[in-house]
Amino acid sequence: MNQRTVVALSGGVGGAKLALGLTRILPPDDLLVVANTGDDFEHLGLTICPDTDTLTYVLAGLDNTEQGWGRRDETWSFMDTIGTLGGADWFRLGDRDLALHVERTRRLRAGESLSQVTHDITRRLGIGPRILPMSDDPVRTRVRCDEGWIDFQEYFVHRQCRPVVRELAFEGAGVARPQPEVMAALAPGRARAVVICPSNPFISIEPILAVPGLRAAIAASGAPVVAVSPIVGGRAVKGPTAKMMEELGLAVSAASAAGRYGDLLDGYIVDEADGAGISVATRAAPTLMKTVEDKEALARTVLDFADSLA
Numbered sequence: 097m098n099q100r101t102v103v104a105l106s107g108g109v110g111g112a113k114l115a116l117g118l119t120r121i122l123p124p125d126d127l128l129v130v131a132n133t134g135d136d137f138e139h140l141g142l143t144i145c146p147d148t149d150t151l152t153y154v155l156a157g158l159d160n161t162e163q164g165w166g167r168r169d170e171t172w173s174f175m176d177t178i179g180t181l182g183g184a185d186w187f188r189l190g191d192r193d194l195a196l197h198v199e200r201t202r203r204l205r206a207g208e209s210l211s212q213v214t215h216d217i218t219r220r221l222g223i224g225p226r227i228l229p230m231s232d233d234p235v236r237t238r239v240r241c242d243e244g245w246i247d248f249q250e251y252f253v254h255r256q257c258r259p260v261v262r263e264l265a266f267e268g269a270g271v272a273r274p275q276p277e278v279m280a281a282l283a284p285g286r287a288r289a290v291v292i293c294p295s296n297p298f299i300s301i302e303p304i305l306a307v308p309g310l311r312a313a314i315a316a317s318g319a320p321v322v323a324v325s326p327i328v329g330g331r332a333v334k335g336p337t338a339k340m341m342e343e344l345g346l347a348v349s350a351a352s353a354a355g356r357y358g359d360l361l362d363g364y365i366v367d368e369a370d371g372a373g374i375s376v377a378t379r380a381a382p383t384l385m386k387t388v389e390d391k392e393a394l395a396r397t398v399l400d401f402a403d404s405l406a
């Protein structure tokens with residue numbers, strides 16, 4: 097068992113940027129990326145895992161950087177046709193992306209675990225580090241808005257985050273078992289660092305921490321736990337993080353994001369302007385990742401900081 101493993105908790109877009117930086121400075125065996133599966137859902141008869149797939153496409157160099165999601169070199173014959181037939185076309189599935197969902201669903205139905213399927217697919221796409229789901233058991237994020245509870249993708253994609261969020265729940269989390277390889281990497285004395293990527297705390301990181309045993313294992317691992325703020329210059333770079341903070345009655349700030357992780361954190365990396373009101377050790381650094389060099393530089397800062405806290 098590798099005693100130098102960096103365990104990174106990640107959602108999709110923001111998390112994958114830092115995960116890519118980490119892949120550029122660590123040997124493949126030294127990085128384990130834990131993907132949020134709270135965004136997963138069943139659609140058109142398929143199991144779709146948006147955060148896992150964003151990580152997969154980004155780390156394989158297959159992501160569509162203009163669109164910000166999905167695969168590059170995509171075609172849309174399937175979506176066009178399903179629209180013509182009156183089918184559900186609100187969740188955009190490109191033809192190449194679709195192949196991944198069809199193959200994953202086939203293997204899950206044949207009895208393979210989500211971990212096995214994810215591991216095999218990431219290997220076939222040439223990814224060295226492990227990407228694993230937080231659990232092989234289904235966890236589904238639900239959103240309470242003014243009209244009641246709705247499924248996460250109904251809120252996020254179909255309704256484009258317009259409903260006001262009153263509460264979030266992670267259905268299935270209470271009985272989900274943590275992914276065993278993740279737990280092994282977190283055994284006391286094993287991990288070099290636990291990195292909480294700059295992902296949406298409410299819908300990307302909290303579902304991971306809601307899996308029974310995971311939060312306690314991180315706390316007991318003995319490894320420094322360092323998060324990177326998803327709030328840069330007092331604003332979310334992308335997505336509904338800031339909107340959710342407002343709707344849940346929190347200040348829109350890096351400190352609010354840190355507050356979601358409580359005493360789990362040993363260190364927090366924030367942009368120069370965002371350091372106020374944070375009770376844990378902070379390091380200021382440029383946290384906006386536009387180029388691959390930005391991602392690599394931030395990954396180095398994260399590991400330097402973690403090592404200094406060890």
Ligand code: GDP
Pocket residue numbers: 106107108109110111112113147150294295296297299300324325326327328331332333334335337338383384385386
């Ligand atoms: P999703 O699952 O695709 O929504 O992605 P994540 O939860 O992983 O990431 C969304 C969060 O990433 C948002 O809160 C963004 O503000 C944050 N984010 C995106 N790009 C960057 C970046 O370059 N730097 C930092 N610090 N945060 C970012």
